[in-house]
Amino acid sequence: MNSDSLTYDTEALTVTREGxxxxxxxxxxxxxxxxxxxxxxxxxxELAAGGPLPRIxxxxxxxxxxxxxxxISFLLNCHDLCxxxxxxxxxxxxxxxxxxxxxxxxxxxxxxxxxxxEARQNPLAQLGTLAEELGRDALEILxxxxxxxxxxxxxxxxxxxxxxxxxxxxxxxxxxxxxxxISLLAFLMGLILAYVGAVTLRPYGGLIFIANxxxxxxxxxxxxxxxxxxxxxxxxxxxxxxxxxxxxxxxISALRALGLSPIEYLVLPRMIAxxxxxxxxxxxxxxxxxxxxxxxAMTMGLSYAQFTHQLTGAVDLTNFSVGLIKxxxxxxxxxxxxxxxxxxxxxxxxxxxxxxxxxxxxxITCLVVADxxxxxxxxxxxx
Amino acid sequence: xxxxxxxxPAHIAVRNLTMxxxxxxxxxxxxxxxxxxxxxxxxxxxxxxxxxxxxHLIGLQAPATGKVYYDGVDFTDSDDGQRSDMLRKxxxxxxxGALWSSLTLEENxxxxxxxxxDLSAEDIKETVALKLALVGLRGFENFYPSEISGxxxxxASLARAMALDPEILFFDEPSAxxxxxSARRLDELILELRDSLGTxxxxxxxxxxxxxxxxxxxxxxxxxxxxxxxxGDPKDLRGxxxxxxxxxxxxxxxxxxxxxxxxATGAPFAAPHARRAP
Numbered sequence: 001m002n003s004d005s006l007t008y009d010t011e012a013l014t015v016t017r018e019g020x021x022x023x024x025x026x027x028x029x030x031x032x033x034x035x036x037x038x039x040x041x042x043x044x045x046e047l048a049a050g051g052p053l054p055r056i057x058x059x060x061x062x063x064x065x066x067x068x069x070x071x072i073s074f075l076l077n078c079h080d081l082c083x084x085x086x087x088x089x090x091x092x093x094x095x096x097x098x099x100x101x102x103x104x105x106x107x108x109x110x111x112x113x114x115x116x117x118e119a120r121q122n123p124l125a126q127l128g129t130l131a132e133e134l135g136r137d138a139l140e141i142l143x144x145x146x147x148x149x150x151x152x153x154x155x156x157x158x159x160x161x162x163x164x165x166x167x168x169x170x171x172x173x174x175x176x177x178x179x180x181x182i183s184l185l186a187f188l189m190g191l192i193l194a195y196v197g198a199v200t201l202r203p204y205g206g207l208i209f210i211a212n213x214x215x216x217x218x219x220x221x222x223x224x225x226x227x228x229x230x231x232x233x234x235x236x237x238x239x240x241x242x243x244x245x246x247x248x249x250x251x252i253s254a255l256r257a258l259g260l261s262p263i264e265y266l267v268l269p270r271m272i273a274x275x276x277x278x279x280x281x282x283x284x285x286x287x288x289x290x291x292x293x294x295x296x297a298m299t300m301g302l303s304y305a306q307f308t309h310q311l312t313g314a315v316d317l318t319n320f321s322v323g324l325i326k327x328x329x330x331x332x333x334x335x336x337x338x339x340x341x342x343x344x345x346x347x348x349x350x351x352x353x354x355x356x357x358x359x360x361x362x363x364i365t366c367l368v369v370a371d372x373x374x375x376x377x378x379x380x381x382x383x
Numbered sequence: 384x385x386x387x388x389x390x391x392p393a394h395i396a397v398r399n400l401t402m403x404x405x406x407x408x409x410x411x412x413x414x415x416x417x418x419x420x421x422x423x424x425x426x427x428x429x430x431x432x433x434x435x436x437x438x439h440l441i442g443l444q445a446p447a448t449g450k451v452y453y454d455g456v457d458f459t460d461s462d463d464g465q466r467s468d469m470l471r472k473x474x475x476x477x478x479x480g481a482l483w484s485s486l487t488l489e490e491n492x493x494x495x496x497x498x499x500x501d502l503s504a505e506d507i508k509e510t511v512a513l514k515l516a517l518v519g520l521r522g523f524e525n526f527y528p529s530e531i532s533g534x535x536x537x538x539a540s541l542a543r544a545m546a547l548d549p550e551i552l553f554f555d556e557p558s559a560x561x562x563x564x565s566a567r568r569l570d571e572l573i574l575e576l577r578d579s580l581g582t583x584x585x586x587x588x589x590x591x592x593x594x595x596x597x598x599x600x601x602x603x604x605x606x607x608x609x610x611x612x613x614x615g616d617p618k619d620l621r622g623x624x625x626x627x628x629x630x631x632x633x634x635x636x637x638x639x640x641x642x643x644x645x646x647a648t649g650a651p652f653a654a655p656h657a658r659r660a661p
Contacts, residue, residue, distance in 0.1 A: 161498065250481035254543075257441050257475045258495055259467035 015046045022046065022054035022087070024078070027063040030071035040077050047085060056088040061095060072101045079106055144340045147263045148271065155272075160264045170273035174235040178281060181230055186218075186285035189226050190292025193217050198300060207300055211310035214293030219315055223286035224323045225371060228330045231278065232363035236338030239270055240359030243342025244352040252343075262343070271335040278331025279324055286323065290315075318383050326374050330367055337363040392455030394419040394583050395440065395551070400449035402435050409435050412610050413449070415602055422577055422584045422597050424617070427604035428632065433587040434478065436604065437555050440585065441475055442466065453551075471499055474544030478555040480536035482528040488515065488539045489524035495546045514542040518572070534561050541572070552576065554586040558593055570596045591635060603629045 014025040024043065047053065057078060064071070075098060082089040091099050121129070154160040197213040243266060246252050252262045294307045341359035345351050393416035400413040409432040417423045425433050438444045440451060442458065450459040453469055461469065482491045492511045496502055502510065515521050518538040528536055537557065544552060554573070558566035570593050576582050588594060594601060594617050601620065605612025605628050613620050613629045621633040 246484070249479055249484070250477040251483050253438075253443055254475065254477060254481040254483070256443055257470065257473065258498070259470035260498065 013042060015042050017046070017054065018058075020052070020055040022057045023060060024057065025060040025063070026071070029066040030064055030074070031066055031068045032070045040074070040081065043078060043081065047081070047087075053085055054087055056090050057082050058090045059093045061093075061098070067098065072098055072105070075102050076105050140344060141340065144343065145336070148267060148336060151261070151263045151268050152271075154264070155268060160268060161260060162264045162268050164269075166265075166269040167272050170270050171277055173238070174231065174270075174273050175277035175281065178230065178234060179284070181234070182227060182281055182285050183288050185226055185230060186223065186288040187292040189222050190214055190218060190289030190294075191296050193222065193289070194293040194296035198296070202300075207297070207302060208306060208310050210293060210297050210300075210302075211307050212314040214297075215290055215311045215315040216319055218289035218293070219286045219320050219323045221323070221371070223289055224282045224327045224330060225367070226289075227278065227282045227285050227327065228334065228367040229364060231274070231281070231331075231334045232337075232367065233360055235274065236334045236359045236363040237356045239335065239338030240342040240345070240355045241352055243267075243339060244345030244355040247343070247345045248347055248349065248352060267335075267339040267343070270339055271332060274331040274335035275328065276331075278334070279327040282323060282327035282330075286320075322374075322378055322383055326371065329370060329374075333366045333370060334363050337366055392452065393417060394421075394454060395585070396452040396455070397440075398450050398452070400436075400439060400451065401447045402432060402439055402444070403447040408447070408609060410604055410609055413602075413604075415611070415614055417583060417585060419583055420577060420581045421599045422573065422586065424594050424598040424601035425585065425587045425604065426589055426594055426601055426617075426632070427612075428589070428606050428628075431604045431606035433589075433604060434555055437553055437585070437587050441473055441553055442470065471547060472550040473553060474547065474549035474551070475553045476537065476540045476544045476555065476557060478559060480528065480533070480540040482536055482540055482543065484528050487525050487527055488520065488531075488542075491528070491539065492543045492546050495543065499547060510546070511542075514545050515539070517545065518542045519568075534565050537561065538565075538569075541569075545576070548580070549582065551583045551585065554584070554588070556588055557586060558588065558590045563592075566590065566593065567596075573597055589632075591633065594633075603632065605629065 012026060012028050012030065014027070016023045016025070022043070059075075061071075075094070079089050079102065081087075091103070094102065151160055155162075193214045194210050197210045198207065201207055201209050201213075243252070246266070252266070255262050255265055290311060294304060294311075297307045298304060338359045341355045341362060344358075345355040395417040397413055397415050401411040402409040402413075413436070425436055427433050435444065439446055446459060450457060452458060453472075456465075456469070458466070458469055482488070483494070486494065489508075489511050492514050493507050496507045496510060500507075511524070512521065515524065518541050520535060520539055520542065523531060523535065523539070528539070531539070537560070541554075541557075552573075557569055557573070561569065573584055573586070574597055577584055584597075586593070586597070598617050600615055601613075601617040602611060603613040603620070603626070604610075605626065607628055612626045617633060620629060
């Protein structure tokens, strides 16, 4: 193997030993689009074949017809190999073009990879890092809640600085503009509930109780929950994206540099808007859902009058207020999580995407947790 | 305030300022004064902490240690009321313009006036027209920031920074992204503002042309030593400094920098030729 004869031959690369020199003969087109691009295997194999290491690596490129970065990156790999094996790299055997590019590429020595390698951390350290992050996040959430509370307090005292025109604009965006999607989904939700109810109730001849099922489910749970999920995905995400983008483009810094509070200027109007609009949307969703249930009931032989009569008997103000009370809190939750994740946003466009995702995930999680807490509370209060 | 020996105090005084992100120290022990009516440049290589220093000066970031004083009054530990009074005397032009994207140019410039003055709507409109005229943007009142070019965004941002006739104007990379002619016009505008209104101007930049054109004094942040690498008139600093990095910076790397050379001939490289058969 380590004789002086020809040892490796591919179409484009021939590696030979000539005394203490390793000679690489390159042939044909060496381009990124070429079909055949030999790699370092042949050279490495020759070096690893045993015997004394070559002293110098020479190149013969007289037969290369065309070249681009493919050739240079091959040469750079050869150069790295030479450095690793302390072999001399014969620059002078290269034509001026590749030689210049290669010298440029090797002029600045490799920087050590200074980024801490997270994969190398042991599980315990990872757990610690995770706990630290969670702790920091919890502190930020607490700080944000505190800031918001102070802002609301200042608003009640009439000392908060923000623009009512922003509030009206947000009310339009999160309220009126959401009506079509709320209508569609609430209608379908009522329809689905009615069909599910029919499966159970029909064998007992109790189809009329579909009205009870649809009515109670809509006003107590599904109306407010559907609205919450839609608002979280629609408005919460949009809040996070807006504030995140404003942070990236330093618009929030510009506010703070004027001595104005971003919480009052940006978060407060959005919270007010959702606090007002969320209950209204919930009431609207409740009625549309019950209407959807009525449609299904009518296809099953019940009359509209029968349905509404049964419905008004089943759904009293207590049931209705269960959903309504929740809706005020849900509005605040969606607005706060959206704004929080937006304000926490990092300084890149990727961070805006992450902030938006986190806003929706946090928003829906908080909604479900809050709903569970309310379920226990209302059960205790026997509402 | 015992560490402020000057009398009368400098317009801006920075004492032993250390800036850090968590455990990572960006710059340490910065101590310098900026006099009233001075055009002061903060310069340095990319990523050395120029913009971070600016954010410290305007209170967007809190120092790890050290203090910033304005007219001898402690800014770093000021209470909310004091601080917002001081902030009102600043005008800041951010790197990307940072105009509020939901407001038109007119509304952007009018915003500080509406918030902090008792001017009538009529007066505000006139003032806004003047400020926009000063930066050559008359007639663009009703455009949104997304509808105009990046250079116009920056100029409008300057109009907003000037809205309250600030005592100090801060510029973060004012000429970045501007063509040479606009950049020069901006330099001239900065000089005129200082000469006519006596505004103190603090500019973060690495544009040599701007530095030599407008600077009274310049502060060089040395990324290698993580502290001040030089302070003075850039024209003097260029020749006589002992700091190698600073001299390279001010001479565009031409004084003694080892450019990669051709190992065969020892000559520096020309631009590599595009695809060529050897």
